[in-house]
Amino acid sequence: MPHVIVDPESTSLQERFALIKTPRKSRKRYPEGCVDIVATEQAAKDAADSAHNLHPAVVYGPSVSSESQRIYYLVRWL
Template sequence: MSRIPVDPYTDIVEEHFAVIYAPRRHRDRFPENCVQVMESEQAAREAEDPEKNFFAARVVGPSRSSEGLRLYYLEAWLGK
């Protein structure tokens, strides 16, 4: 379950497949400059490059933080 709810009546915060730049994979939220939203799960898996710290994931966002950043919240790592 996501830390932020997805509103079914708007498209502001949605679930996405993405590739995340994550040197350490212990975080559960990422600024938008580390997240590349992909068209599909397959596209995210194909773009994954663990040697360069790019990992496929399912995320929810973007959501504004209290500091004004746009964040994506990790739902699950997809992995190869």
């Protein structure tokens, strides 16, 4: 996993349940536009749809990349 610098004063950087829209699950970070944050693990699992490339996951972020894009880091697939 890429090294992530954590600001202990930040409240926006945290682990969250999410749906990630991606055709392949081999990446370790995803742009904000591909990530939908959901309230619970069960909500992520219930909304998953492999036919539409929606995969449940735990992500960390959002963080600003070196390219000034907001990204989420994959913690694990659910």
